Amino acid sequence: MxxxxxxxxxxxxxxxxxIRERGDACPGAxxxxxxxxxxxxxxxxxxxxLTVDQAAxxxxxxxxxxxxxxxxxxxxxxxxxxxAEGCGxxxxxxxxxxxxxxxxxxxxVRNIVATPxxxxxxxxxxxxxxxxxxxxxxxCANERVTALSGRFLFAFDDGRGDVAxxxxxxxxxxxxxxxxALVRLGPAAGAVxxxxxxxxxxxxxxxxxFLDAAxxxxxxxxxxxxxxxxxxxDEAEFAARLAAAGIGAARVRDVxxxxxxxxxxxxxxxxxxxxLCVLSPLGRLSxxxxxxxxxVADRDRGLRIxxxxxxxxxxxxxxxxxxxxxRLENAGLxxxxxxxxxxxxxxxxxxxxxxxxxxxxxxxxxxxQRARGPxxxxxxxxxxxxxxxxxxxxxxxxxxHDGYRLSVHGQALPHxxxxxxxxxxxxxxxxGSADSADSEDAVKK
Numbered sequence: 001m002x003x004x005x006x007x008x009x010x011x012x013x014x015x016x017x018x019i020r021e022r023g024d025a026c027p028g029a030x031x032x033x034x035x036x037x038x039x040x041x042x043x044x045x046x047x048x049x050l051t052v053d054q055a056a057x058x059x060x061x062x063x064x065x066x067x068x069x070x071x072x073x074x075x076x077x078x079x080x081x082x083x084a085e086g087c088g089x090x091x092x093x094x095x096x097x098x099x100x101x102x103x104x105x106x107x108x109v110r111n112i113v114a115t116p117x118x119x120x121x122x123x124x125x126x127x128x129x130x131x132x133x134x135x136x137x138x139x140c141a142n143e144r145v146t147a148l149s150g151r152f153l154f155a156f157d158d159g160r161g162d163v164a165x166x167x168x169x170x171x172x173x174x175x176x177x178x179x180x181a182l183v184r185l186g187p188a189a190g191a192v193x194x195x196x197x198x199x200x201x202x203x204x205x206x207x208x209x210f211l212d213a214a215x216x217x218x219x220x221x222x223x224x225x226x227x228x229x230x231x232x233x234d235e236a237e238f239a240a241r242l243a244a245a246g247i248g249a250a251r252v253r254d255v256x257x258x259x260x261x262x263x264x265x266x267x268x269x270x271x272x273x274x275x276l277c278v279l280s281p282l283g284r285l286s287x288x289x290x291x292x293x294x295x296v297a298d299r300d301r302g303l304r305i306x307x308x309x310x311x312x313x314x315x316x317x318x319x320x321x322x323x324x325x326x327r328l329e330n331a332g333l334x335x336x337x338x339x340x341x342x343x344x345x346x347x348x349x350x351x352x353x354x355x356x357x358x359x360x361x362x363x364x365x366x367x368x369q370r371a372r373g374p375x376x377x378x379x380x381x382x383x384x385x386x387x388x389x390x391x392x393x394x395x396x397x398x399x400x401h402d403g404y405r406l407s408v409h410g411q412a413l414p415h416x417x418x419x420x421x422x423x424x425x426x427x428x429x430x431x432g433s434a435d436s437a438d439s440e441d442a443v444k445k
Contacts, residue, residue: 020220026150028108029095032088037352038067039083041091043100044107047114047132047156048076048305055294055303057098059287065091070290072283072309074345074387075153076113081352102140108150110136113166115158116306117263120275120314126174126181126196128156134200142204147211149222154203161258165391166307169224170206172199173257182255185209185233186224190253192239198247205245209238259391262308265342267325267335268318273298276313276324279334281341281368282361283309292331296324309345340372346379347386349399356381358399375408 026042027033033040043058050058058078062070067082083091095101102110112132119127135154139145155168159175164184171184174196181199182191185206194202210233214221217231224233235251242249268274278293285293293311297303301314316324325335334341347353349360360379371377377395378388388394396407 018219018221018223018226020222020226024149024151024222026108028150029101030088030092030104030107032083035081035348035352036350036354037082039085039087041066041080041083042073043078043080043095044110045077045100045305046110046112046136047129048116048307049114049129049132050303050305052294052297052299052302054098054100055290055297057094057100059290059294061091061094062287062290064094068287070285070287071348072280072285072305072311074307074309074390075111076116076305076307077111078305081348105143105146106140109139109145109148109152111150111152112136112154112156113163113168113307114156115160115162116277116304116310116312117160117275118156118158122158124175125158125160126179128158128172128174131156131172131174131200131203135203138200138204139207142208144211145204145207148207151222152207152210153223154207156199156203159258160260162260162262163307164257165259167225167390169210170203172203173255174199182252183238184255184257185235185238188233188235189255190235190251191255192235192242193250193252194242194247198242201245202242202247202249205241205247206233206238209233209241261392263306263310263312264337265310265334265339266337268316272317272319273315274318276316276318276328276335277310278313278328279310279339279341281332281334282344282346282364284361285333289331289333292327292333296327340368343376344368344371344379345376345387345389347381347384349379349381353381355384356399357401358404360397360399363404364397 027040029041029043058070062068062080065083065087066080069081071079073079092101101107112135114128114132118129153168155163155166155171157164157171157173159173164171164173169186173182176182179196180193181196182193183202183206184191210224213227213231213233217228219228221227239249239251263277265279266277268276293303296316297313298315304312306312318324328335344364346360346364349356349358358381360381364379375393375395376389377397379397381399398405
């Protein structure tokens, strides 16, 4: 019998509602997290959108207060690590000066992802980035939403289905007929249709509806999918709430939700300027690498951090002397769509995380060139599997006390002693041996 993919706590079945016995300890830029390598700050970047000046300031903060590196998260945010105790006030002052820090009570609830290629001129697809900015303003002006956990996720998808696949709590899908948008509550099959201009306010009201349901359930749920069945969100009630707020809404019972894979690394077009999609191996950049990104970015278009730990640079220069691709590659960043790094991720691992059983990043680097295939691979230092891929099948490489255990949803792995060989077999779909009765394989380091 094949073993199913281990299910993270956030994806628990509604038949087994999560009962939270503690408050949300999700870090922010004001509430720092004590890690083994120093304090950690997570800076929320709504929609992943950064101006050139804001990005330059983040590099300065990494050098001044941290370990000189910046990390990209699976929600398009930026983390600073290795922060010294007592640096909070100085860091907050620096971030506030760049417009990266709202009122303290709202700082951790601005979890908004958006289609990173939105606004690329594709017919029928709206530019959702103005919706992101509008929702961010609404969140920061609303005291009720300060009760949301730091895990609650909004997504604005322009219709192609990329960020809609990330298991958001509130999804706004653009590109509907007559300029309308669909608002989806958690993993529901249906949605509520609203006028495009009402989409940001509808997303805010969806969050308030969730908070009311969470209060009624009494389970201290952090995510929509954690609500018990008797308190599940209902599209008909949501449509009624929207109507009461003056927003015309119609329930859509069944939606053919689109899907699009993440943008691949690319070096732009054939003209003097084009869109670059840049990947940093394992989502970690030195401040020097980050500054190269800032230098290549167009002054007016800025940078967009994606939920897949890449960076999109719209309208960037492609040709020498300012030509982006060569400068980025020379800095150790990836712009080739054939790079194995595009589908390899890892948690922090040792030495930064006390719970990790291995230096997963070092081990991933050691075998990345030999472990290629169609499925993404995620390396986890412990059972929490922080930062694992969403919306797709993936190979799970889990550190144990005596090596790594591999699993993949829906297929068996051959029993092999070599980690790279086992990964390659898993990712290319090589069938398991006849006597393989499980999709997990313990592999020695």
